[in-house]
Amino acid sequence: MNENFVHVEGVVKRDSEATSPNxxxxxxxxxxxxxxxxxxxxxxxxxxxxxTDACRQVDGFVEKGERLSVEGRLTFKTIxxxxxxxxxxxxxxxxxxxxxxxxxxxEL
Numbered sequence: 001m002n003e004n005f006v007h008v009e010g011v012v013k014r015d016s017e018a019t020s021p022n023x024x025x026x027x028x029x030x031x032x033x034x035x036x037x038x039x040x041x042x043x044x045x046x047x048x049x050x051x052t053d054a055c056r057q058v059d060g061f062v063e064k065g066e067r068l069s070v071e072g073r074l075t076f077k078t079i080x081x082x083x084x085x086x087x088x089x090x091x092x093x094x095x096x097x098x099x100x101x102x103x104x105x106x107e108l
Contacts, residue, residue: 004073006092008046009100010034011067018050018060026055029091030062032070049075050094057097067100 010032018026032046048070062068072094079087 005071006074007069007071008032008034008092009067009069010043010046012062012064013045015064016062018055024052026052026060028055028060028062032068046070047089047091048072048094049091050097054094054097058099062097069096069098069100070094071096 013031013033016028016030018028020026027050029047029049032048033043034046036042036044054072058068070092072092075091075093077089077091081087
């Protein structure tokens with residue numbers, strides 16, 4: 001049983017393209033808008049990070065407005081900004097990414 005597992009479906013909020021900062025390892029990050037399902041039409045924004053295998057599942061590119069299904073693990077990052085303030089965020093480390101858009105599925 002995998003105790004750290006998350007599955008989210010949502011709409012991409014900004015275009016993202018995979019880059020290779022470390023000798024062939026592709027990485028990309030993107031943000032999903034996910035409805036809460038509470039009936040009040042509110043959304044949450046989920047930051048996602050993907051590496052080589054997951055990037056290849058979407059050809060290294062996701063478009064703003066595209067609907068995606070993302071499965072992976074929750075991770076926690078802490079950074080220090082230029083002013084010395086510590087900031088933290090919860091992210092999904094994507095292990096599987098699938099497009100939910102019909103137009104995209106027809107092209108495959």
